[in-house]
Amino acid sequence: MSVIQFKEANCKNCYKCIRSCPVNAIAFKNDQAEIIHDECMLCGNCLTVCPQNAKSVNSDVEKVKKFIQKREKVYVSLAPSFISAFDHDEKWVYYALKKLGFTHIEGTANGAYQVSRQYESLLKQKKMKNIITSCCSSIILLIEKYYPQLLDQLAPVVSPMIAHAKMLRETYGQRIRVVFIGPCISKKEEFNDLQNGNQIDAVVTFDDLDKWFEEEGLYESNEIIDGLKNFDTSARIYPVPGGILKTIDRKYKKNYRSISVDGVERCMDVLQSIVEGDIENYLIEMSSCKGGCLGGPCMKHVPGGFLTARERLLNYAKRTGIQTDSGLTNTVMALTKVDLKKKFVDRSKKLDVPSEAVIQGILNSIGKFSKDKELNCGACGYHSCREKATAVFHGKAQVHMCLPYMRERAESISNIIINYTPYAIFALDEGLKIQELNKSAQQMFNLGARNMNGKSISEILPCDEFEQVLEGSESVYDEKYVYESYGLVVKQSIIKVKQHNTVIVIINDITKEEAQRQKILESRSQNIDIAQKIMEKQMTVAQEIASLLGETTAETKVALTKLKKSIMSEMGEL
Known part of the structure; x- marks a missing residue:
């Protein structure tokens, strides 16, 4: 991870x-x-x-807190750039770290001082073609991964962080916990390097430390601690560009020309020059951050920016009474038993190079069929269209990560939709003046090829609802409206787009549908009349039939009654 x-x-x-x-x-x-x-x-x-x-x-803060909670001996190696990261002097920072529970605090400059002595030895031997400083762990990763042919020109010396951690353990015991605090992210990767022998237990950035100070309310205190024993050495100037070179005695630099380079792009430019050219006898101080460690990615910047940060560090480096070369501490003296040698490894990856046909195929998929379509605008994050196509081939990028193509595609699709929709569309400004209209609008209202942009919509469409929607907050959707002068019956939507101060009018011509609907209504009305007449006639017939049936039934009843009586009378006589 x-x-x-x-x-x-x-x-x-x-x-x-x-x-x-x-x-x-x-x-x-x-x-x-x-x-x-x-x-x-x-x-x-x-x-x-x-x-x-x-x-x-x-963040390693929670890990460090557990060390302290377990009452382990936790020692701090504090990067010298701390003086520019916090708006307090070294005595207050020392006090604050003590309040957090750290056992002992020393400056990483103690390790830096001895790393410079190793560089002096390399300069004196004059065995290396060029000597590239090995203090910046990001530069080490850069060379190991992208310029492995220059590994033999990297100074085979550990960084100040590792050097100081080894010195602390040699002085105070191997079982102590060592925490590096600084502005650098890559130190988190460096302390996991097994070659360094687990010298560092955790890395805390200045950003993390700032939040920790804030949580504990330490910024509210102005207490300090005097007598910073074994704090650091004159190598505290390391964080500024050229700081490493200033800690090396001039008599050792006569065999090599010295140069300081900061910023990744400039460092890569120099490294590429070394690879391509016959460059030798250079002592090159390299820092991946512009402005050296003072420009670190996790540097908590105080007001005043880089100039103030640099001034604070230079003033700190000039101060005496903390620790000087003439009074080397017990920690520094422990160096005699510490190995500061370092070996570097080739971590480069050999990526397949896509063929020209593959590259062109990827470019073609986003409409780049010719050189003039390769805009190389950099909007996708890559320097050129072909570089991005290579990234697509390696699975790093997605093919649609092309702003000009996606914009052109979106505009093309929207234009197709707007121009070919059967609905009339008007885009009006806050004064109800026409900004745009589509072909259907021109045809529907017989506008021909006239330029209507800037004209008031009322000159074309007499409708009070445009004003009502503009002045109110509610849009109108699918409302039937009749434009008698055009002989049109329409369904009209008037949509207010507040964030763009725009009114969109969408008109659907339903004149034919309305005429057809009227015909159907008339036909249905006629059918209803016919049905009513038929029903009335049927009722008349039914009534007549019922009347006739009633008379016949009565006559039959009378006749049968008479017959019954006659028969009964005859039976009585018998």
Whole structure:
């Protein structure tokens, strides 16, 4: 799992992180950015440029709190850039760390001082073609992953963090806990390097420490502690560009030309120059962050920006009475038993190179059939269309990550829909003046090819409801309206779009349907009349039949009664 994590819900497809990544170690899948851990150099650029705060750095604070709660001996190696990260002096920071429960605090500058001594030894030996400083762990990752042919020109020396951790353990015991506190993300990867022998137990960033101070209410206190024993050495100038070079004695630099380079892009430019050219006898101080460690991705910046941060550090480096070269501490003296050698490994990945046919096929899929269509605008996060196509081939990018293509496609689809819909469509401004209209509107209202833009809708359509909708808040949907001057019966929707100060009018011509409906109504009315007449006639016939049946029945009854009496009379006589 990468040290930097993306918050899935926050990613807004702006591709800014891809654009800022110097090594293209960010993939975009399922509309979500993700770090490619094996390719990442942990420079932190993506963290600092994200406008949605969609990225976070894994925190070790809870781990450190557990160390302290268990009453373990927890020692701090404090990066010298702390003086520029907090609006307090070293005595207050020392006090605050003590209040958090740390056993002992020292400056990483103690380790940096001895790393510089190792560089002096390399300069004196003059065995290396060039010497690239190995203090910045992001630069180490950059060279190991992307410039492995230059591994033999990396100074084979551990970083100040590891050097100081080894010195602390040698002085105070191997069982202590060592926590590095600094502005760097890549230190979180470095302390997990098995080659470093588990010298560091946790890495806390200045951002994390700031939140911790805030939680404990320490900013409300002005207490300090005097007598910072074994705090640090004059190598506290390390964080500024050229700071490492300033800690090396001039007499050792005569065999090599010295140069300081900061910022990933400039470092990559120099490294590429070394690969391509016959460059030698350079001592090159490299820092992936612009402004050195003072520009670290997890640097808690105080008001005043880089200039103030630099001034604070330089003033701190000039101060005496804390620790100087003439009074080396017990920690520094422990160096005699500490091995500061370092070996670097080739971590590069050999990616397949897509053929020209494959690249062109990917470009064709988004409408780039010719060179003039390759705009190389960088909106997708890549420097060129072909670079992005290569990223698609490697599964890092999605083919639709092309703003000009998607915009052109969206406009094309919307234009097709608007121009070919049978409905008349008008777009009106806040003054009910026509901004746009489609072909159906021109045909429906016999406008021909006249330019109606800027004309009032009332000049074409006499309807009071436009004003009512504009002044009110309710839109009107599918309301029947008759435009007598055009001989039209329509269903009309008047939609107010507040956020754009626009009124959209959509008109459906239902004149033919209405005429057909009237015919059907007339036909039904006629049928009802016929049915009514038939029913009345049937009732008359029924009544006549009933009347005739009634008379006949009565006569029959009389006759039968007479017959019955006659028969009964004859039987009586017998």
